[in-house]
Amino acid sequence: MAERVLLPRRRLLRGAIAGTGLGLLAGCDALSRSERFVDVLGVAEHLSMRAQRALTGNRLATEFPESMISPGFRPNGSVDPRTPEYLALKADGFSGYRLRIRGLVERPLELSLDALRALPQRTQITRHDCVEGWSVIGKWQGVPLAHLLDLARPKPAARFVVFHCFDDLGGDGSRYYESVDLLDAYHPQTIAAYKLNDAPLPIANGAPVRMRIERKLGYKQPKYVHAVELVDAYAGFGAGKGGYWEDQGYDWYGGI
Template sequence: MTRLTRRRFLIGSGLGAGAVALGGCDLLEPNEQTQAVLRSAETLTMKLQRLLQGRGALAREYLEADISPTFRVNGTSAPDSDEYARLLEGKFADWRLRIDGLVERPQAFSLAELKALPARTQITRHDCVEGWSAIGKWTGVPLGALFTAVGIKPSARYVVFHCADELEKTLDGSGRYYESVDLIDAFHPQTILAYAMNGQDLSVGHGAPLRLRVERQLGYKQAKYLMRIEVVDSFASFWGGGGGYWEDRGYEWYAGI
């Protein structure tokens, strides 16, 4: 992350005050001590937000008239893989969302099965770390309902979303996009696995066939092209250990807004 990007990120993600307290942390080198300070500020931000707003506080929802005429594609515009191309050609008939890890009953859901479950529709604002926002209408299945179906083990702490898009070609898989939330956000009523946007099936650019919507966080948390959901007790075994593709590269994990 460049110094300018880091500064914009800290301000846009609610860590602006921490940046001022650090005397302009965009000028600090990304050493271990600096990263520890940033992680501490991030934890404080998360605790304060949840304390002041409440764990179940809802992000603002809008009216149909507020939907943006243009909604930019964030991140990857299309996964570059033979597997995804095959699934897309078959209109995702063979696609399955696997849920495993620290669950009692691992399952794999087809897109048709997800669409048959009780759905939630919400019109919310997407805030990108790059500085743009757009309002869209999302329809999908609440993530908490799926976890109720599969059962969460007592040792579970986090939910990791594995995606089809690969931002960097690496031998160890660290270039593949992934994201994560804790169980509080996983069971939040506005956290859904969306299969429709503005009344239509998701386009490829917006994450077909399924994407995460966790509405109280910044855009890079809204993982697209979901393939697998893994429930874990830590991020220690995941590449950089940050809990996400961008987090492994210096972004904050709790990107609350």
């Protein structure tokens, strides 16, 4: 699936420059640092998102038989968070864990793992496509995010969902975060997953709860999630681009 990966802005820019022969000219790297030119690419990304959605609608990602489950589900990014709050939860087997639904909702929620297990469930066997070019197939079980949002009752102003995580991938004291719009949040295969391959979610794969957003690349599927916040914009989080990797230059939509 590497040919379908949406590249970080600078790599995309350089590819476009090379394709027109401008890469032979001095100063092309200065162009790649131009905020105005990057803004133009941002518009192109938005058009790409609209085109993909027009073609695929709300179609489901491919689901596979159990015979195709990979022998092991390769972890990536953070694999063992060392933040104090996560270490405390891990020490007691996540018995104190709560998933919080907050922000622009009529009814904020706090749900333990037992409470999540008691809600309607979805199980799906899907392929995880990493931006690095590798893929792996796993079986996930969890609560559809649509059901959680319906319980919380989003306010009319809500447009995006921001996922807050326990891990500090950058090592600078910040916390990993990610976001999607309500269309992807309500997709039937978007689930708050707590099981992988019929077992409790391993720590390396995001325990106790991670998001599966199956129409997205791997970096759009955050691990170690503790809060789901409904907002009218994501500009106030991190560097304002909608996610940890987006703040480094990755595409916000991240669709496949």
